[in-house]
Amino acid sequence: MKKPSVAAAVMVAAIYFPTDARAQVDVVESAPVRGAPPLTGQPGAGTTPNVQAEIFYQLQALQQEVLQLRGMVEEQAYELKRLKQQRLDDYLDLDRRLSGLGSAGTGSRSGTGGSPDSGVQTPTPAPAQPAAQAGDELQQYRKAIDLVLKQKDYDSAIAELDRYLGTYPRGRYAANAHYWLGEIYLLKNDLEQARQWFTRLLDGFADHRKAPDAKFKLGKVYDQMGDKSRAKVLLEEVAASGTDASRLARNYLAENF
Secondary structure (H helix, E strand, O other), X not given: OXXXXXXXXXXXXXXXXXXXXXXXXXXXXXXXXXXXXXOOOOOOOOHHHHHHHHHHHHHHHHHHHHHHHHHHHHHHHHHHHHHHHHHHHHHHHHHXXXXXXXXXXXXXXXXXXXXXXOOOOOOOOOOOOOXXXXXXXHHHHHXXXXXXXXXXXXXXXXXXXXXXXXXXXXXXXXXXXXXXXXXXXXXXXXXXXXXXXXXXXXHHOOOOOOHHHHHHHHHHHHHHOOOHHHHHHHHHHHHOOOOXXXXXXXXXXXXXX
């Protein structure tokens, strides 16, 4: 038997082992290349980007909450300021209404009241003022009251009330300005100044609604100054007046006389 030739052996190998099959086997990697990023399907893939996204989302949420809280604080501060201003406006409106009633009552009694020589200085009703002038008067008086009630700046309030009386000596709020000046000086324990302002109110605005309160305060001032007899006379007059200040006068008499 003849031995197979080399050509026959090559032909058999080409039949049973194609060239493309050997090429496919050659390109398969047995191990991953170092430094290559992990495939998406492998464990741990994409962990770092997810953490960063979560942190960024939480920061945005915190910033939004801070903005909302800041807005709530600003709303509450505005509401508090509005309520304070409304309280002051309500007081001034009540003050204005009662002052108007007092002026109306004075006008109704003008036919039977004392003459200019009777010794009682009855305030004459203030003439009608233009709207702009009336608004300026109210604004100036409101500024003074704001210094007293809201800012507690008594020295500035004294200067503002003095300026108001210099501009409107018989204005709608002149009696009230006298009363507040007496109150401020009494608070500052300047008894002589308090006595003068309460006395001026009683002399110049005897029929004003503030007169009983001023007389009660004047009685207290005389008591603190050591003039018990004059203080008792004033306090007893107020106690018998039936006004809102009468109860205060009765209590003060019971405690100090």
